[in-house]
Amino acid sequence: MSLAAYVHALGRGPGRSRALTQDEARDAMTQIIAGTAAPEAVGALLMLMRYRGETAPEIAGCAEALRASLPLWPGPPAGLDWPSYAAGRSRGLPWFLLSARLVAMAGVPVLLHGWNGAQSGPASVRGALEIAGIPVAAGMDAAAAQLATTGITYLPLETFAPRALELLRLREVLGLRSAVNTVLRVMNPSRAPAAVQGVFHPPYRALQAEACGLLDLANLTVLKGGGGEFERHPSKAVALFGRRDGAEWSSEAPPLCDETRRLAPEQTGAALDPQDLARLWSGACEDPFATAIVLGTAELALQTAGHAAARPLAESLWARRNDTPPPNRLSH
Structure with missing residues (x-):
């Protein structure tokens, strides 16, 4: 054939x-x-x-083939699948990494996985992982072990699906993104029962939600997020697409604050310091807007994972985030 x-x-x-x-x-x-x-x-x-x-059946069929090519996941599935495949354009620091930490603190094992192109520098997801206290797994076995011990891990695409990375990088040859970008967002390597996904282009919200329905994902939230990641803007109403208990679902998250500010620096070339992630977590600095990003994103992720009172839970977790040092404590 x-x-x-x-x-x-x-x-x-x-x-x-x-x-x-x-x-x-x-x-x-x-x-x-x-x-x-x-x-x-x-x-x-x-x-x-x-x-x-792209159509939902095409994306779902490609995702099924990709899943079938992967090594078997060596443990219980994650509680929440959190793909990170955006290129990182038009965004500031990856505050959503702190949101993922809060979700893990709630007892929901979070599997972050991804590849972010040639992105480097302060806004790089890869570059911020250590500062955000999130371990990087060398493969599926290590990822499953880290989920069991720390409740959160980041699994690089090249460590578990190198062929998929080759296909993703065809963008460098063809000059355009392909369906592979979407397939990787819905692939869910550990078969978690819930997932959060960010998109850069709004039409992909409904497309990914429909594809995940064909893949029998029970709970999902998709939004247009900062730089294409699952990260909500706190001063805007955010349209939400996805699934709840196996059924199609949509909603809108209201603004959380009155401050109007871009996620990326207003000034071109303005310096970004990834250590601000650690400073915000430790309380060494205060940034109400960044805190609103973290809490608002965590709230939506907790809702997706099945927590009804997600906002009070996110606030409670944030208030006691430094009470007990986790195994991979944030740098100060």
Whole structure:
């Protein structure tokens, strides 16, 4: 089997082309991951899917194929899946990492996983993990062990799905993102029962929610977040999409504060200091706007994980965040 039939279906032209079925997308991605498809056909397929507009069955089928190629998850699933695959443009510091820490403090094991392109510097997710007190796993075994001991870990894409990283980096060759970006957000490697996902482009909120429904995910929240990450802006109403108890769901989170401020620095080239993450956590500095980002994002994540009184819980956790040093304590 080759990809020719699928490229033909996608590219026949106006009025004749069609999207792939979930089964077809699964088979196509299985071939791609196995390396049996011609590279020219891989590029053609991915770009035709982008040109036509990705569909939920295509994303779900590709995610199923990717999951099937992964090593078996070696322990209980995470309580919350938290993908981080944004490029990080137009954002400030990754405050959402502190939100994830609060969720873990609530007893919900959080699996962060991702790859953030060539992003480097103060706003880099990878660069901020150690400062935020989040361990980085060397693979699935290490990630499962860290979830059991610290309740949170970050699993780099290259350590558990190197072929997926190769496909993701085709953007450097093709000049455009592909469906792979979306597939990685919904793949949920540990099969957690709940997930949070950020997008940069609003149409992907409903697309990812529908794809996750086809993948039988029970609970999900998707929002347009800072730099494409799952991070809410506290001074704006935020549209929410997803699932609750296996059913389609949507809502809107009201503004949390009156201060109007961009997540990224107002001044081009303004210095960002990632140590501000640690200072905010330790109480060495106060930043009401950043605190509102952390608490508002944690609230939505806790709701997704099944906590009804999420806001009071987030505030309580924040108030006692330094009472007992966790195994990977934040640097001061």
